[in-house]
Amino acid sequence: MVNDEFYLSLALKEAWKYQGLTYPNPSVGALILDRDGKILSIAAHKRANEAHAELNAAAEAFYELSKEKAILNIKDPFKLHSYLLKNHNNLFRNFTIYVTLEPCSHIGKTPSCATLIKELGFKRVVIGSMDINKAASGGADILEKAGIEVKVGVLKKECDLLIEPFKKWQKGKPFIFFKLAQTQNGAVTGGVISSLKSRELVHKLRDRIDLLVIGGNTVRVDRPILDCRLIDSKKAPDVLIFTKNPESIDRSIPLFNVKNRNVFVESSLKRIFSYKFVMIEGGEGMLNAAKDMIDWFLLFISPKFSLKDNLKSTISLKRLHFFSLDDDIVVWNKVINDF
Amino acid sequence: MVNDEFYLSLALKEAWKYQGLTYPNPSVGALILDRDGKILSIAAHKRANEAHAELNAAAEAFYELSKEKAILNIKDPFKLHSYLLKNHNNLFRNFTIYVTLEPCSHIGKTPSCATLIKELGFKRVVIGSMDINKAASGGADILEKAGIEVKVGVLKKECDLLIEPFKKWQKGKPFIFFKLAQTQNGAVTGGVISSLKSRELVHKLRDRIDLLVIGGNTVRVDRPILDCRLIDSKKAPDVLIFTKNPESIDRSIPLFNVKNRNVFVESSLKRIFSYKFVMIEGGEGMLNAAKDMIDWFLLFISPKFSLKDNLKSTISLKRLHFFSLDDDIVVWNKVINDF
Incomplete structure (x- = not known):
C-alpha cells in the first residue's frame, strides 16, 4: 500500500544512514511529494551545524524542479534557507512534506524548518515523532496556525526509536553503544572482517563520539590507533582502556600519541558516565562486562x-533497523534489559 | 535520487519477498506510476498459475483509482485480465510501468502481460532483465511496435540475479539452496531460533520444492516431520536423508508417514540431480558435504x-538480498565457487 506510512518509511530509512553521526542532534529524515503525489526528494540531517532534513529535502526538490545548479554548492544552512526563500517562486505550492520528527520552531545553529515549510507554501505536513526539545518544539503549532494540514504520529513508534540517543542527551545522560x-x-576474530565502507562508518562514528571504550585484551593483541584516518579527520575521541591490570598496557603504542586525546587505563567503567556519546569496541569479555549499561548494539555482518x-x-x-553498506549488513539493535 | 533505478528497486524488493515461491516461474516485481509520476502500486508474482506481477500491479492501481472493490475478489488471472480490459476506461492512459523482467508475450497459464500493458494504454515501460524463455519472450517487441517507449536493462545485474533459479530450471538443471x-x-543450536513468520516462509518453500535434503544427524536428534503444517498445506516434498549409515535411521518417525511423499535414506547426494527444486536443511556436516553443489544459501538471523x-x-x-520478517533478517546469498 502506497500511503503515508510508506512515504514516511522511506524518510526513516534515509535518516538511519546517519544514525549517531548527527550528535548532539537527532537523526531526522524527510521526503517531499509534489502536488500530484510524485516523490521529488528524500533527504536526511547528516551532521550537526549542517542543514536539517527538511532543508536538504527542499533544496533537492528545488534542484529537481528548476535544474539550477547554484543551489547544489550552498552548504551553509542559513544561506541555503535564504536562497530558497528568495528563489522558490511558488514552486512548492500545495506540496506535501513527510518528516520523521516535528520541524523545529526556533532559529538556532540553523534556521527554523517550520518557518521554511510555511513560507514555501506547503499544503500538508506529515510528522512521525513530536519534538521533546523545549527550545525547538512548537513547529506543528506554527504550521497549523498558518493553515497547513498537519498529521502527527505516523509510524510514531519507529520514529520515536530513531531518536532514542537524542532523548538521552536531552536528559543529560550518556548514550552508550557497543560496536x-x-x-x-558469527565469527568475530581472524583479521579485518567488515568492508571498507563499514570501517569508514566506524571512523565517522569515532569522529562524533566523545569517548571510545576498548577492552585491554584488544589493545594488547591488536595495538590499534583508534583514530579517524579513513575519513581524513584529525579528530580522535578520548579513549578508556578497560582492564583488570592497568599496568599491563604498553603505553608506547600509537593510540597514546594521538593529538587532542585523553587516554585512561582503568579497571572500572565508571568514567563513561562523565561523557555523553560513548562507543564501546571489543570482544566477548568487553561485551559481557558492559552489557548492563549499553543502550544499543551496532553489528556489522x-x-x-x-x-x-x-x-x-x-x-x-x-x-x-538494518541496511546495506557495500557487502555488509549493518544492524542497529536496542538492548532490552527488562527481559 | 528518485529515478528509474529507484522505482525498479522498489519492484525488485517486492519480488524478493516471493523468491522460490513462484517455482517453476521466475520471481517478478512491478510498479506503476500514474501520468504525473505518483506511485499507484507495487506488486509481485506470488505463485505459479496465479497473476503475474504486471497484472497484480494493474489490479492494485485500478482499485486505487476506481475504489471498485469487485476487482479485489478476482483471483483467476484470466478473469482479472478480462475485467481490466473491459473496465479500465482509459484510466491507465500515459502511465508508466516498471517490471523486473520483460513482460511475457504469450498466453500460457495466464494471459499475456505485454498485451495487457498495450491495451491499457501505458506510455512507458521500464524493464530490468530480458526474458530468456523462448515461448514467453518478445514482449518488448510487442510494446515497441505499439508505439510504447521501452527502456531495457535498468538494474540489469540485480534483475538477472533475481531470476537465477528460473534460468537453471529453463536449462533443465536443478536449483539447489541450503537453508x-x-x-x-551465529549460534545454530538450542531449540527454535527463528520467528513464526520465518518458519512459515520455510513451510511455504517446502510446499513448492520437490525434494528436501536433510542430514541424518538432524533426523536422529530432532525427529522432524518436515511437512507444511504451518501454512495448512497438505503437500509435502520428497525427502532425502543423507547419512553414512542408512540403517541407523529409525523408520518409525513421523516424516516417513507423511502422505504422497517418497523418503530415501542414502549415503550419496546424487539423487538431487533427478529433481528440479531442492532445499537442503541441516547443520555443519550437511553444509560441508553439500557445499560444492549449492547454488544459493538462505539464512534466517x-x-x-x-x-x-x-x-x-x-x-x-x-x-x-535481505529483508525483514517479524524480528528476523532473511538473507539470500549466492555461493561463489570460483573463488
Whole structure:
C-alpha cells in the first residue's frame, strides 16, 4: 500500500544512514511529494551545524524542479534557507512534506524548518515523532496556525526509536553503544572482517563520539590507533582502556600519541558516565562486562563464512533497523534489559 | 535520487519477498506510476498459475483509482485480465510501468502481460532483465511496435540475479539452496531460533520444492516431520536423508508417514540431480558435504544472542538480498565457487 506510512518509511530509512553521526542532534529524515503525489526528494540531517532534513529535502526538490545548479554548492544552512526563500517562486505550492520528527520552531545553529515549510507554501505536513526539545518544539503549532494540514504520529513508534540517543542527551545522560563486526556465520576474530565502507562508518562514528571504550585484551593483541584516518579527520575521541591490570598496557603504542586525546587505563567503567556519546569496541569479555549499561548494539555482518568462533553472550536485543553498506549488513539493535 | 533505478528497486524488493515461491516461474516485481509520476502500486508474482506481477500491479492501481472493490475478489488471472480490459476506461492512459523482467508475450497459464500493458494504454515501460524463455519472450517487441517507449536493462545485474533459479530450471538443471537459521551471534543450536513468520516462509518453500535434503544427524536428534503444517498445506516434498549409515535411521518417525511423499535414506547426494527444486536443511556436516553443489544459501538471523556455537564452514558467499520478517533478517546469498 502506497500511503503515508510508506512515504514516511522511506524518510526513516534515509535518516538511519546517519544514525549517531548527527550528535548532539537527532537523526531526522524527510521526503517531499509534489502536488500530484510524485516523490521529488528524500533527504536526511547528516551532521550537526549542517542543514536539517527538511532543508536538504527542499533544496533537492528545488534542484529537481528548476535544474539550477547554484543551489547544489550552498552548504551553509542559513544561506541555503535564504536562497530558497528568495528563489522558490511558488514552486512548492500545495506540496506535501513527510518528516520523521516535528520541524523545529526556533532559529538556532540553523534556521527554523517550520518557518521554511510555511513560507514555501506547503499544503500538508506529515510528522512521525513530536519534538521533546523545549527550545525547538512548537513547529506543528506554527504550521497549523498558518493553515497547513498537519498529521502527527505516523509510524510514531519507529520514529520515536530513531531518536532514542537524542532523548538521552536531552536528559543529560550518556548514550552508550557497543560496536561489533562479525562474519555471516558469527565469527568475530581472524583479521579485518567488515568492508571498507563499514570501517569508514566506524571512523565517522569515532569522529562524533566523545569517548571510545576498548577492552585491554584488544589493545594488547591488536595495538590499534583508534583514530579517524579513513575519513581524513584529525579528530580522535578520548579513549578508556578497560582492564583488570592497568599496568599491563604498553603505553608506547600509537593510540597514546594521538593529538587532542585523553587516554585512561582503568579497571572500572565508571568514567563513561562523565561523557555523553560513548562507543564501546571489543570482544566477548568487553561485551559481557558492559552489557548492563549499553543502550544499543551496532553489528556489522560481512558475507564471509569462517572457521573461527562466535562471541557468546546472553544479552537481549531487539532489532531497530538494518541496511546495506557495500557487502555488509549493518544492524542497529536496542538492548532490552527488562527481559 | 528518485529515478528509474529507484522505482525498479522498489519492484525488485517486492519480488524478493516471493523468491522460490513462484517455482517453476521466475520471481517478478512491478510498479506503476500514474501520468504525473505518483506511485499507484507495487506488486509481485506470488505463485505459479496465479497473476503475474504486471497484472497484480494493474489490479492494485485500478482499485486505487476506481475504489471498485469487485476487482479485489478476482483471483483467476484470466478473469482479472478480462475485467481490466473491459473496465479500465482509459484510466491507465500515459502511465508508466516498471517490471523486473520483460513482460511475457504469450498466453500460457495466464494471459499475456505485454498485451495487457498495450491495451491499457501505458506510455512507458521500464524493464530490468530480458526474458530468456523462448515461448514467453518478445514482449518488448510487442510494446515497441505499439508505439510504447521501452527502456531495457535498468538494474540489469540485480534483475538477472533475481531470476537465477528460473534460468537453471529453463536449462533443465536443478536449483539447489541450503537453508539455515541462526541467532544474531551465529549460534545454530538450542531449540527454535527463528520467528513464526520465518518458519512459515520455510513451510511455504517446502510446499513448492520437490525434494528436501536433510542430514541424518538432524533426523536422529530432532525427529522432524518436515511437512507444511504451518501454512495448512497438505503437500509435502520428497525427502532425502543423507547419512553414512542408512540403517541407523529409525523408520518409525513421523516424516516417513507423511502422505504422497517418497523418503530415501542414502549415503550419496546424487539423487538431487533427478529433481528440479531442492532445499537442503541441516547443520555443519550437511553444509560441508553439500557445499560444492549449492547454488544459493538462505539464512534466517534472529535478534537473539546465545551461548551456543556457530556453524563453521569455508563456503564463499555473495549477498543477493535481505529483508525483514517479524524480528528476523532473511538473507539470500549466492555461493561463489570460483573463488
